[in-house]
Amino acid sequence: MTATSAAAAARATVYGYPRQGPDRELKKAVEGYWKGRVGAGALRETAAGLRRDTWRQLADAGLDEVPTGDFSLYDHVLDTTVMVGAIPERHRAAVAADPLDGCFAMARGTQDAAPLEMTKWFDTNYHYLVPELGPGTVFAADPAKQLGELAEARAMGLAARPVLVGPVTYLLLAKPAPGVPADFDPLTLLDRLLPVYAQVLADLRAAGARWVQLDEPALVQDRTAGELAATERAYRELGGLTDRPELLVATYFGRLGEALPVLARTPVEGLALDFTEAGAGNLADLAAAGGLPGKRLVAGVVDGRNIWVNDLEKSLATLGTLLGLADRVDVAASCSLLHVPLDAAVEHGIDPQILRWLAFARQKTGEVVTLAHALSAGAGAIAGELAANRAALASRAGSPITFDPAVRARAAAITAAGTHRPQPYAERAAAQRAQLALPLLPTTTIGSFPQTGDLRAARADLRAGRIGAGEYEERIRAEIREVIAFQEKAGLDVLVHGEPERNDMVQYFAEQLTGFLATRHGWVQSYGTRYVRPPILAGDVSRPGPMTVRWTAYAQSLTRRPVKGMLTGPVTMLAWSFVRDDQPLGDTARQVALALRDEVADLEAAGTSVIQVDEPALRETLPLRAADRPAYLAWATEAFRLATGRVRPDTQVHTHMCYAEFGDIVQAIDDLDADVISLEAARSHMQVAHELAAHGYPREAGPGVYDIHSPRVPSRDEAAALLRTGLTAIPAERLWVNPDCGLKTRGWPETRSSLENLVAAARTVRGEL
Ligand code: GLN
Numbered sequence: 001m002t003a004t005s006a007a008a009a010a011r012a013t014v015y016g017y018p019r020q021g022p023d024r025e026l027k028k029a030v031e032g033y034w035k036g037r038v039g040a041g042a043l044r045e046t047a048a049g050l051r052r053d054t055w056r057q058l059a060d061a062g063l064d065e066v067p068t069g070d071f072s073l074y075d076h077v078l079d080t081t082v083m084v085g086a087i088p089e090r091h092r093a094a095v096a097a098d099p100l101d102g103c104f105a106m107a108r109g110t111q112d113a114a115p116l117e118m119t120k121w122f123d124t125n126y127h128y129l130v131p132e133l134g135p136g137t138v139f140a141a142d143p144a145k146q147l148g149e150l151a152e153a154r155a156m157g158l159a160a161r162p163v164l165v166g167p168v169t170y171l172l173l174a175k176p177a178p179g180v181p182a183d184f185d186p187l188t189l190l191d192r193l194l195p196v197y198a199q200v201l202a203d204l205r206a207a208g209a210r211w212v213q214l215d216e217p218a219l220v221q222d223r224t225a226g227e228l229a230a231t232e233r234a235y236r237e238l239g240g241l242t243d244r245p246e247l248l249v250a251t252y253f254g255r256l257g258e259a260l261p262v263l264a265r266t267p268v269e270g271l272a273l274d275f276t277e278a279g280a281g282n283l284a285d286l287a288a289a290g291g292l293p294g295k296r297l298v299a300g301v302v303d304g305r306n307i308w309v310n311d312l313e314k315s316l317a318t319l320g321t322l323l324g325l326a327d328r329v330d331v332a333a334s335c336s337l338l339h340v341p342l343d344a345a346v347e348h349g350i351d352p353q354i355l356r357w358l359a360f361a362r363q364k365t366g367e368v369v370t371l372a373h374a375l376s377a378g379a380g381a382i383a384g385e386l387a388a389n390r391a392a393l394a395s396r397a398g399s400p401i402t403f404d405p406a407v408r409a410r411a412a413a414i415t416a417a418g419t420h421r422p423q424p425y426a427e428r429a430a431a432q433r434a435q436l437a438l439p440l441l442p443t444t445t446i447g448s449f450p451q452t453g454d455l456r457a458a459r460a461d462l463r464a465g466r467i468g469a470g471e472y473e474e475r476i477r478a479e480i481r482e483v484i485a486f487q488e489k490a491g492l493d494v495l496v497h498g499e500p501e502r503n504d505m506v507q508y509f510a511e512q513l514t515g516f517l518a519t520r521h522g523w524v525q526s527y528g529t530r531y532v533r534p535p536i537l538a539g540d541v542s543r544p545g546p547m548t549v550r551w552t553a554y555a556q557s558l559t560r561r562p563v564k565g566m567l568t569g570p571v572t573m574l575a576w577s578f579v580r581d582d583q584p585l586g587d588t589a590r591q592v593a594l595a596l597r598d599e600v601a602d603l604e605a606a607g608t609s610v611i612q613v614d615e616p617a618l619r620e621t622l623p624l625r626a627a628d629r630p631a632y633l634a635w636a637t638e639a640f641r642l643a644t645g646r647v648r649p650d651t652q653v654h655t656h657m658c659y660a661e662f663g664d665i666v667q668a669i670d671d672l673d674a675d676v677i678s679l680e681a682a683r684s685h686m687q688v689a690h691e692l693a694a695h696g697y698p699r700e701a702g703p704g705v706y707d708i709h710s711p712r713v714p715s716r717d718e719a720a721a722l723l724r725t726g727l728t729a730i731p732a733e734r735l736w737v738n739p740d741c742g743l744k745t746r747g748w749p750e751t752r753s754s755l756e757n758l759v760a761a762a763r764t765v766r767g768e769l
């Protein structure tokens, strides 16, 4: 590496940091506030303390600029909605009465006002609240949160860079508000929105911000000429302002492509690009475009989405090339570190030999600082770090964990026949109708029932050795008895065992398969106060023994109604884990699918006639660029068929998806060759039913009629109305009645009432047929 002394000292930064705190203090404070146990002042103080701790750590680690405004009590897109004053009509009174409670009302809904829709943030497992806009939207700047956090960081004597969701991405992520025609394009509001951003920028400058970061990840997706023109207009206008800080437009999650020259010719001072595998192409594109003369380039060379240590030498080579292409090159993680856990150093349960392959947010911050140092001072300045890094990478490449010959041989022997059910769907549907004898509009749930404090306590007791395996099993069986009894009494048609034994739908399986590592503290925000601990898929995958059969068989022994077996599909196992980056994803998916295939066979042999394989992540993992999608969908759907393809024709295979829009993957859903699919639909007013119908989807489907993301109980009439809407798209012979998703985050009282109303709605609508 030849760092030239002419280059200004490279700076190290990150775009955002995990919000939760080392012990998920934020979750506890926010949930405590909701329950009335924590006051507003205490909540604010906890949040401020967490921000201070984060900035202190980042500065101590050697970051030159800390991000502000990326923190959120719930979601930063919701915060942006507040910042631009786009509060939906139905929440305006609540927000005016109390901004904090109003904000939570928008996120979670109240008995009177539905929450904002929630969906995946690009192809991550983070969920944001979708802005609702219409021709009547009036924006107004409300920079209080941004100004407050900037002031806090500056009070600590730090160079702080406020981070905002950029105006183009904000509008591209928005949806027409309820009642606004579906073809309304929120981007038409750009001219109305820009003055609000101008105001916020002026206020931030006045408050001492030298730089402001505007996040525009939407520009790494395929964009129309009109959208690119709007982008250019936006940044010409913001760049042309005189009273503003310097502007850094940050892009991540992929290659910027045709938006790169567009942004490069606007008068913004800096551009941040993703130079990890996901952003492959940015380097060549940048060189082809003649670089960014006169601008600051922030190079995202440390992958912000996975947990593997950086290949420092490779990153240094990239940075070295970039030095010639911009005025100033700074080093960053490729995206906000929100998507990785906080600190690998606290994972005492992981073998130290493996631990050195891993880097979480804190370690990644260190990598960014190390690389910036080498970029300024030369590779010789980090010789020790480079040697340790080389050794860690070599130990991973040569480990028996990453190569199991038996798994490799089985995966290599898969034939086309192994990935297809021999009978066509129509034939299977008839066999299943005869076997299951369900009523029209059959009712079911998605799998989990409330994960009560008692259940979590039982698991904690087992881990701590306070109870033995026998006692734990009995507690789980008692819960299954209760769940089955409730469902029989409520009159549901296809029952579930309730998943009481599962801490999490991915982790539960990961703990029983080889190749996965578990973390103790590796929490990552999924939405609001919901955090998950993604397992680390580090090696070859196999199934030492049955994983779910005894619970499902026990539940089935308690009832004459069919009990659904419940598994997590291969794509979701990958999507909600940190996956290995040393082989194609499709190869990893096949290994998981083969393990599930054995589980499916064991369930069927144990008398299970309905088996659900959840793939809620199928859509979220869809590549952001259309050109990359066919290859992904080919391996993803094949993995599902590999997992489910060996069952008898009268065994009904279900799948389930949620948290996303499905319009663009209906063909892929069809290609799964499942018999029944349940989908999230309640918040989007059964939109998905129409999308399935428009495609001519021939199978059975249950668009959700009960939004389980909020404690609100849907009335019978409300569920019935949604069902009638569903019937306008899907005929009664193929329509199922179910909630949007599992009930694990809900309490028993609301679950009972909601499911009773759901069954009552099904009966009402059956009576109308
Ligand atoms: N079967 C799972 C459950 O009910 C599905 C969860 C999900 O799709 N996210 O909890």
Ligand code: ZN
Pocket (backbone or CB within 6 Å): 446, 616, 656, 657, 658, 659, 740, 741, 742
């Ligand atoms: Zn779901």
